[in-house]
Amino acid sequence: MADIYNFSAGPAVLPHPVLVRARDELLDWQGSGMSVMEMSHRGKEFVSIAAQAEADLRELMGISSDYHVLFLQGGATSQFAMVPMNLLRDRQQADYFNTGAWSKKAIGEAKRYCTVNVAASSESTKFTTIPPRDTWKLDPSAAYVHYTPNETIGGVEFDWIPVTGEVPLVADMSSTILSRPLEVSRFGLIYAGAQKNIGPAGLTVVIVRKDLVGETLAGTPSMFDYQQHADNGSMLNTPPTYGWYLAGLVFQWLKEQGGLEAMALINQRKAGKLYAAIDASEFYQCPVDVECRSRMNVPFTLADASLDADFLAGAKAAGLLSLKGHRSVGGMRASIYNAMPEAGVAALVDFMKEFERTRG
Numbered sequence: 001m002a003d004i005y006n007f008s009a010g011p012a013v014l015p016h017p018v019l020v021r022a023r024d025e026l027l028d029w030q031g032s033g034m035s036v037m038e039m040s041h042r043g044k045e046f047v048s049i050a051a052q053a054e055a056d057l058r059e060l061m062g063i064s065s066d067y068h069v070l071f072l073q074g075g076a077t078s079q080f081a082m083v084p085m086n087l088l089r090d091r092q093q094a095d096y097f098n099t100g101a102w103s104k105k106a107i108g109e110a111k112r113y114c115t116v117n118v119a120a121s122s123e124s125t126k127f128t129t130i131p132p133r134d135t136w137k138l139d140p141s142a143a144y145v146h147y148t149p150n151e152t153i154g155g156v157e158f159d160w161i162p163v164t165g166e167v168p169l170v171a172d173m174s175s176t177i178l179s180r181p182l183e184v185s186r187f188g189l190i191y192a193g194a195q196k197n198i199g200p201a202g203l204t205v206v207i208v209r210k211d212l213v214g215e216t217l218a219g220t221p222s223m224f225d226y227q228q229h230a231d232n233g234s235m236l237n238t239p240p241t242y243g244w245y246l247a248g249l250v251f252q253w254l255k256e257q258g259g260l261e262a263m264a265l266i267n268q269r270k271a272g273k274l275y276a277a278i279d280a281s282e283f284y285q286c287p288v289d290v291e292c293r294s295r296m297n298v299p300f301t302l303a304d305a306s307l308d309a310d311f312l313a314g315a316k317a318a319g320l321l322s323l324k325g326h327r328s329v330g331g332m333r334a335s336i337y338n339a340m341p342e343a344g345v346a347a348l349v350d351f352m353k354e355f356e357r358t359r360g
């Protein structure tokens with residue numbers, strides 16, 4: 001296998017031991033004679049895989065029995081619609097924080113179902129900050145407050161959880177879930193597309209407080225109704241079985257690493273090393289305010305953008321892949337999710353220093 005480090009924002013790198021185990025079990029899962037891909041989702045083998053994955057996720061995140069854990073399809077993008085369809089209930093308005101590209105998408109979709117009050121925005125700083133608390137305009141009658149704890153494109157991350165009183169807090173955690181311990185009880189609903197920090201694309205995890213579901217907008221399809229998924233153990237239809245299995249292997253790997261406290265320390269070290277290298281140089285720059293820099297997605301620019309293509313080509317030759325920044329931002333972006341080894345960040349930092357020395 002080629003020795004590379006993959007900094008893709010998503011689908012993203014998976015833990016190597018997880019891929020090895022999936023390979024070893026690919027044709028014959030634990031003596032069943034079948035691949036997990038070939039199993040009935042209602043058979044005892046897959047039912048046990050599914051239950052173990054849920055139990056491990058509950059243990060890792062400390063999710064109480066007050067919450068459903070759902071394994072769905074449709075990506076985080078479907079959640080942009082499912083959230084209002086299920087959580088508006090008898091209300092017509094929801095509060096949204098606008099901290100970047102994914103917030104905007106969530107807002108755009110919610111507007112199809114309700115009045116969106118943009119309660120806080122960092123648009124005036126080009127999404128390089130988090131809106132200070134004294135600028136928020138939360139509406140106590142809102143159905144919920146939605147925010148994006150980590151903006152995958154802009155590289156902006158909340159280091160704290162907004163306080164919204166009685167109004168349920170909803171979080172799009174697609175690119176930060178499982179990167180550190182989380183007080184789940186502070187949230188009404190958490191959702192995440194799997195392809196950043198959970199597993200392969202095609203699976204979406206939703207964690208929702210049980211008392212919030214059961215009342216949907218008129219005309220909501222069954223597939224968009226959390227209650228129906230909960231009543232059927234996320235098997236209202238054929239679930240994404242292989243993605244669910246791989247997510248379960250990732251959860252087991254996380255437990256072996258020491259859980260989310262251990263991951264938080266490693267992630268802090270990785271991000272710290274990369275930001276320190278950027279800040280110590282005259283050649284690289286990170287546009288994001290120091291207070292809210294993402295530990296998962298690190299955007300940076302070169303002092304001379306005409307060197308971008310050479311940087312990317314050199315990085316690729318050194319085995320450092322997918323560093324090109326999002327087309328809306330430009331520059332570079334290194335996504336350093338849980339599965340990115342510390343050695344990968346060290347290799348990137350070495351390459352950056354050498355590139356600056358020879359080309360900067």
Ligand SMILES: *Cc1c(COP(=O)(O)O)cnc(C)c1O
Nearest residue numbers: 075076077102152172174175193
């Ligand atoms: C990737 C991402 C999405 C989109 O996820 P899909 O699964 O492609 O729908 C939404 N929100 C955030 C924060 C993301 O990082």
